[in-house]
Amino acid sequence: MDNKEINLIEEAYIALPKGFKANGVVAGLKSNAANVNPDLEKSLVLDVALVESDVPATVAGVYTSNLVKGHSLTRSIKKIDMGGKMRAMIVNSKNANAAVGKVGEEDAEEVAKAVASKLGCSSDEVLTASTGVIGTRLPSEKIIAKVPELVDGLTNEAKTSHYAEYAMMTTDTVPKEVAARITLQNGQEITIAGMAKGSGMIHPNLATMIGIFTTDADIDKDILQNSLKKAVAHTFNRVSVDGDTSVCDMVVIMANGASGAKIDKDSEDLQIFEEALESLAYDIARMLAADGEGATKFVEIEVNGAKDADDAKLIVTAVARSPLCKTAFFGMDANCGRILTAVGYSGAQFDPEKVDISLSGLEVYKDGVALPFDEDEALERLKRDEIYVSITLHEGDAYDRMFTCDFSYDYVKINGSYRT
Amino acid sequence: MDNKEINLIEEAYIALPKGFKANGVVAGLKSNAANVNPDLEKSLVLDVALVESDVPATVAGVYTSNLVKGHSLTRSIKKIDMGGKMRAMIVNSKNANAAVGKVGEEDAEEVAKAVASKLGCSSDEVLTASTGVIGTRLPSEKIIAKVPELVDGLTNEAKTSHYAEYAMMTTDTVPKEVAARITLQNGQEITIAGMAKGSGMIHPNLATMIGIFTTDADIDKDILQNSLKKAVAHTFNRVSVDGDTSVCDMVVIMANGASGAKIDKDSEDLQIFEEALESLAYDIARMLAADGEGATKFVEIEVNGAKDADDAKLIVTAVARSPLCKTAFFGMDANCGRILTAVGYSGAQFDPEKVDISLSGLEVYKDGVALPFDEDEALERLKRDEIYVSITLHEGDAYDRMFTCDFSYDYVKINGSYRT
Numbered sequence: 033m034d035n036k037e038i039n040l041i042e043e044a045y046i047a048l049p050k051g052f053k054a055n056g057v058v059a060g061l062k063s064n065a066a067n068v069n070p071d072l073e074k075s076l077v078l079d080v081a082l083v084e085s086d087v088p089a090t091v092a093g094v095y096t097s098n099l100v101k102g103h104s105l106t107r108s109i110k111k112i113d114m115g116g117k118m119r120a121m122i123v124n125s126k127n128a129n130a131a132v133g134k135v136g137e138e139d140a141e142e143v144a145k146a147v148a149s150k151l152g153c154s155s156d157e158v159l160t161a162s163t164g165v166i167g168t169r170l171p172s173e174k175i176i177a178k179v180p181e182l183v184d185g186l187t188n189e190a191k192t193s194h195y196a197e198y199a200m201m202t203t204d205t206v207p208k209e210v211a212a213r214i215t216l217q218n219g220q221e222i223t224i225a226g227m228a229k230g231s232g233m234i235h236p237n238l239a240t241m242i243g244i245f246t247t248d249a250d251i252d253k254d255i256l257q258n259s260l261k262k263a264v265a266h267t268f269n270r271v272s273v274d275g276d277t278s279v280c281d282m283v284v285i286m287a288n289g290a291s292g293a294k295i296d297k298d299s300e301d302l303q304i305f306e307e308a309l310e311s312l313a314y315d316i317a318r319m320l321a322a323d324g325e326g327a328t329k330f331v332e333i334e335v336n337g338a339k340d341a342d343d344a345k346l347i348v349t350a351v352a353r354s355p356l357c358k359t360a361f362f363g364m365d366a367n368c369g370r371i372l373t374a375v376g377y378s379g380a381q382f383d384p385e386k387v388d389i390s391l392s393g394l395e396v397y398k399d400g401v402a403l404p405f406d407e408d409e410a411l412e413r414l415k416r417d418e419i420y421v422s423i424t425l426h427e428g429d430a431y432d433r434m435f436t437c438d439f440s441y442d443y444v445k446i447n448g449s450y451r452t
Numbered sequence: 453m454d455n456k457e458i459n460l461i462e463e464a465y466i467a468l469p470k471g472f473k474a475n476g477v478v479a480g481l482k483s484n485a486a487n488v489n490p491d492l493e494k495s496l497v498l499d500v501a502l503v504e505s506d507v508p509a510t511v512a513g514v515y516t517s518n519l520v521k522g523h524s525l526t527r528s529i530k531k532i533d534m535g536g537k538m539r540a541m542i543v544n545s546k547n548a549n550a551a552v553g554k555v556g557e558e559d560a561e562e563v564a565k566a567v568a569s570k571l572g573c574s575s576d577e578v579l580t581a582s583t584g585v586i587g588t589r590l591p592s593e594k595i596i597a598k599v600p601e602l603v604d605g606l607t608n609e610a611k612t613s614h615y616a617e618y619a620m621m622t623t624d625t626v627p628k629e630v631a632a633r634i635t636l637q638n639g640q641e642i643t644i645a646g647m648a649k650g651s652g653m654i655h656p657n658l659a660t661m662i663g664i665f666t667t668d669a670d671i672d673k674d675i676l677q678n679s680l681k682k683a684v685a686h687t688f689n690r691v692s693v694d695g696d697t698s699v700c701d702m703v704v705i706m707a708n709g710a711s712g713a714k715i716d717k718d719s720e721d722l723q724i725f726e727e728a729l730e731s732l733a734y735d736i737a738r739m740l741a742a743d744g745e746g747a748t749k750f751v752e753i754e755v756n757g758a759k760d761a762d763d764a765k766l767i768v769t770a771v772a773r774s775p776l777c778k779t780a781f782f783g784m785d786a787n788c789g790r791i792l793t794a795v796g797y798s799g800a801q802f803d804p805e806k807v808d809i810s811l812s813g814l815e816v817y818k819d820g821v822a823l824p825f826d827e828d829e830a831l832e833r834l835k836r837d838e839i840y841v842s843i844t845l846h847e848g849d850a851y852d853r854m855f856t857c858d859f860s861y862d863y864v865k866i867n868g869s870y871r872t
Binding site: 097098099100101128130131132133165166167168355356359360362363365367368369370372373375376377380381382384387396397399400401402439440441443444445446447448 | 518793821
């Protein structure tokens with residue numbers, strides 16, 4: 033992912049690319065939220081975010097694979113599929129606007145209309161996203177009442193842009209914002225920024241996860257869609273917090289061309305752009321896993337030498353989902369038999385007598401047999417904030433990787449009372 | 453499951469059928485066990501169980517689907533596949549005898565030899581089972597040293613028979629024993645008894661679960677195998693505690709014919725026998741779920757109207773595995789959107805706008821839309837020890853059901869430090 037043409041920006045925010053603005057306001061949706069980290073003063077109250085482009089932007093999106101889809105999401109998919117460009121995306125937290133019937137899509141449309149009216153565009157140019165509790169009607173009037181304040185406050189400054197990120201957060205404890213600047217072959221500069229929310233109900237094919245990228249590059253929709261799809265495949269789609277794939281998840285990218293730099297199909301510039309986008313998606317994916325609900329540790333599971341890509345994915349998914357492995361990570365217990373067990377029931381085909389496993393660099397299984405290892409050394413490695421599990425099957429060349437976290441008391445606490 | 457010919461026996465134990473004896477002894481494997489319920493004085497120390505038949509018994513077994521299999525299990529599968537009858541089954545807790553290489557099967561064989569020598573039979577007539585930590589060599593010498601005491605103490609009394617059950621337990625908090633007496637068409641009486649252990653690492657296709665049934669009926673091996681397979685299909689194979697399928701699991705039935713009653717193929721007696729066996733398996737399966745690690749509630753998930761059996765299984769599996777649903781059950785939070793979400797990502801095909809969900813009899817979703825319900829009424833039902841989730845899809849006639857439990861702080865506690 034290192035590339036001299038890609039410069040990561042330290043203070044990242046969504047409105048960094050030219051022609052974008054953002055804001056976050058308090059609509060009073062979160063007032064009863066019990067599980068928001070009190071350290072994050074802003075996240076306690078901000079609940080509606082807006083990202084806007086001065087000119088209509090080309091948009092691409094990827095969505096949850098869940099058969100049940102939230103109404104704000106369903107509406108956005110339709111709008112994007114219509115093929116037109118977009119001026120803005122409004123996101124609310126605390127309420128998923130899902131499973132409430134026809135009225136859900138109407139509520140989303142009303143919210144979009146209010147934004148469109150204030151911005152002076154068509155509601156077809158406004159995307160909607162909601163995240164939070166399922167099955168409760170969206171208090172759209174509360175959101176609509178705040179739209180003027182939301183739009184009037186739009187700036188391209190860091191501070192208000194951070195408000196947008198805070199407003200998306202539900203049980204997240206840290207904001208997740210990234211940005212990079214790229215110099216193209218002809219010397220032109222473009223910027224890509226991204227922000228995401230998501231902490232629980234996270235599993236590949238998105239999750240209770242909303243990701244928004246902005247860029248001032250000028251890219252055709254088909255190319256942009258393909259770039260986004262590639263960027264999320266092994267990043268956003270390789271994060272598992274609890275194995276639950278939610279109904280509201282989407283990652284969207286808005287490209288408004290404000291930099292004046294056009295990125296063409298099959299160009300070297302496109303390659304650089306895609307590398308940068310995937311690199312940012314990779315960073316955010318790791319942030320999402322590390323901030324998994326109740327997480328005390330970031331855990332990366334990788335497999336080498338699987339028979340094929342399907343088997344590789346089965347293996348990393350099984351280990352990343354296993355409550356027994358995840359509680360052992362929490363307990364800093366080198367209970368590697370549980371990892372072997374998960375590999376065994378993953379559904380992948382392999383010879384159990386050829387499996388090697390290492391835990392943060394310490395070999396614990398060789399040829400399917402447990403190795404004697406120094407417990408103190410193991411504990412030392414498990415005490416670190418990041419744990420790396422590497423599984424080698426010697427069956428083929430396939431590799432895959434998944435980002436997850438441990439399962440703690442706090443996961444149970446957060447999710448035993450999230451709704452109330 | 454009600455049948456006038458089947459009489460459940462209140463004080464059940466494995467040695468109830470004629471010609472069976474059992475015992476449990478202390479071999480010192482459990483001395484460091486931190487997570488055994490201190491209320492169960494016996495389970496603190498007993499760690500090796502033996503079930504014996506005076507005459508060689510016909511045996512059938514079903515085993516874990518995990519690609520990785522423990523050595524004691526692998527050995528037992530081989531012995532059963534050889535087709536001969538069996539005199540005894542020895543089970544140890546605390547050590548799974550898994551993933552230690554060739555020496556694992558040799559250790560199991562040495563243990564079986566010691567039992568065979570003391571019983572005066574071939575080691576081919578002795579089954580072995582181990583449950584506990586994976587990747588540590590079985591301390592077979594400790595077990596072998598106790599074999600004389602184990603065999604000498606064999607009786608058909610309740611007390612020593614209960615010892616056998618206690619000796620199998622790892623993180624189980626209650627013993628799980630069942631028995632029934634059946635009167636056949638000709639007036640002859642047979643008895644079936646069963647016992648099981650299993651608490652965590654439990655998921656369909658067995659788990660860290662060992663089940664043993666005994667019966668004094670005389671049944672051919674093929675019939676017995678078929679009866680066992682049918683009995684476990686929707687009972688043992690529908691228990692999920694944490695979605696982890698372990699490497700040591702087996703359910704075995706020993707039929708020694710000591711009652712003198714022969715059960716023939718396609719007979720009415722076989723039907724009664726199978727009903728009784730499934731009824732006992734059903735009871736034990738529920739006990740296993742209710743005693744899931746850290747469980748505070750038994751949860752039964754059922755689906756009606758699924759397109760086909762595969763879809764029905766996908767649905768109940770997804771809900772039973774969902775950490776978000778299970779923590780909500782723990783928190784007694786009627787967060788039914790999580791149930792709908794799990795149904796949605798299960799992989800089953802259905803129309804989200806036709807889904808009905810009820811929670812312990814309370815309708816919460818109708819046609820995919822959340823119904824307003826009385827929160828107090830919901831809490832009242834969620835406070836009960838047993839929670840019933842019923843999902844109706846209106847897509848076809850398929851039904852399935854799964855037994856699970858909630859996810860509590862104690863699950864994390866037990867599994868964060870199980871090994872040490």
